[in-house]
Amino acid sequence: MASQIHTLHQQLVNKEISCTALIQEKLDALKPNTNQTVNALLDTFALDLAAKVDAKIAKGETIGLLEGIPFGIKDVYMLQGTYTTASSELLKHYKSAYTATAIQKLLDAGAIPVVKENCDSFGHGSSSENTIFGAVKNALNPNLVGGGSSGGSAVNVAKDYTVFSIGGDTGGSVRQPAGYNHVYGLKPSYGRISRYGLMAYASSTDCVGPIAKSVEDIRIVLNVMSGKDPKDQTTYDASAIEAETISDYSNIKTVGYFKNFIDSDAIDSKIKADFLATIEKIKAKGIEVKALDFFKSDILVSTYYTLAMAETASNLSRLDGSNYGNRIEDKNLKESYAVTRSENFSEETKRRIVGGNQVLSQGFSDEIYLKGLALRDAISENFEKDFEAVDIILSPVTPSTPPEIGSSLKDPHAMYLSDAYTVGFSLGQLPTLTVPQGTETGLQITAAKHNDELVLKFANFLKDTI
Incomplete structure (x- = not known):
């Protein structure tokens, strides 16, 4: 698909549409909440910003590329003066x-947020x-899940309720729902992008991630949000990625894939067949393809969840109803803390806190947590x-197709295993892009750390190849 951002920008400049009408159109589409993607509409805020864009255009002033473009925000990002609930009972009135740095950069560029988006509680x-807002319904089949944890963000993009959305990816939470809904994530x-103002799940793997319908729109949004932030010491200066450079993929010579992902008994036979067919198409273009050895998927999942649960137990310890959240009073302070957290956290959040405290506890930390770090x-x-041998690693996004709504809640272990093909790249802190091609849940493109440009290049190659 062509860039929606460029198209809408030109229509605004040419006065073919007004910004107010564009924003109202998106708000009207979101209001029925058909797919349960909406936690809060930002209607007054968005329409005020739209009026300012229209006033600039009427005066003949130049507007930026993102100015007036409507977008969505996963409800784990701070936006001053708006509710940020993390889809949780505990923070439903917070x-x-x-404002989060990444969101502020988009606001500074003139983009207009229209909705806070439904997601798994705290990711x-x-x-x-x-x-607490009801299960997000898949954009293609409302009986299936939207994917998580950024399900609302992916569905809104797929349904054209937003031009792009900002999700959060810890172990696959942008990539997996993007695959389930046939969009880019x-x-x-x-x-590369500051985490300041993103509610922390697992700080060592949390990433701010854009979701859109084209590689070009991903590139535009990524450039705006990237860069060093004094409020996040893990950030670094990142050069802008130019459109021209990602159109030339002649320097990509080798592609690798993990054969244990494809030989696994867990992978759906159709996804496997489609993936292998894609590999043959890549070979036909003269690119060398190498089968690589990697850790078994169950080791990846157990390592990721060991570390992620430990970090979330630490990060959520501040949420006791004293400074943040829906406090429930009891007979003394200790009991108030206990009942506040017990009543307000979801079963899945409590499961992860208990697991995290277990692996960090005396007698277990050496045996489990330190082994996870190693x-x-x-x-x-x-x-x-691997990246000494290949330029790109290609993989399925998920081993299976989206489950029906309700089935994942009955089987948490199966839900964890659905992340088998995404968590390894999170642990490696690598740039990884889901593209809506190749299999029913897309393909995953990964490059060496800090080589985000190469990922976008290969996405353009696949767009022209399969």
Whole structure:
């Protein structure tokens, strides 16, 4: 698909549409909440900004490329003065006191947020069912899950309710729902975009990620949000990625894939067949394809969840109803803390907090947590060797198709395993993009750390090839 951002920008400049009419159109589409993607409409805020854009155009002033473009925000990002609930009972009345850096950069560029989007509570889930606002319904089949945890964001893009949306990816939470809903979803290199103002799930793998319908729109939004932020010490200066450079993919010579992902008994036979057919099409273009060895998917999943649960237990310890959240009073302070957290956290969030406290507890931390850290280092070293042999790693996004709504809640273990093909790249902190091609849930393109440009290049190659 062509860039929606460029198209709408030109229509605004040519006065073919007004910004107010564009924003109202998106708000009207979102209001029925057909797919349960909406936590809050930002109607007054958005229409005020739209009026200012229209006034600039009427005066003949130049507007920026993103100015007046409507977008959605996963409800884990701070936007000053708006509710930021994380789709949780605990924070359902919490109003942001400040704005996240990534969102502020988009506002500074003139983009207009129209909706806070439904997601798994605190990012805990792979289906966007773990939410007080009702399960997100898949854009293609409302009986299926929207994917998680950024399900509302992916569905809104797929349904054209937003031009792009900002999700959050910890272990696949942008890439998996993007695959389930046939759109593009990027997890950039860790540190490329500031996490300041994003509610932390697992700080060592949390990434801000754009979701859109074209590679070009992903590139535009990524450039705006990228860069060093003094409020996030993990960030770094990142050069802008130019449209011309990602149109030339002649320097991509080798592609690798993990044969244990494809030989696994867990992978759906149709996804496997489609993936292998894609590999043959790539070979036909003269690119060398190499089968690579990697850690078994169950090791990846257990390593990721060991570390992620430990970090979320630590990050959510501040939510006790004293400074943040829906406080429930009891007979003393300790009991108030206990009942506040017990009544307000979802079952999945409590499961992850208990698991995290277990692996960090005395007697278990050496045996489990430190082993997880060592395995993460080994995974990163494995990736470094792989990228000495290949330019790109290609993989399925998920081993199976989207489940029906309700089934994941009955089987948390199956939900964790649905992340088997995404979590390894999170542990390696690598740039990874879901593209809506190749299999029923898309393909995943991964490059070496800080090489986000190459991921977008290969996405353009696939768009022209399959």
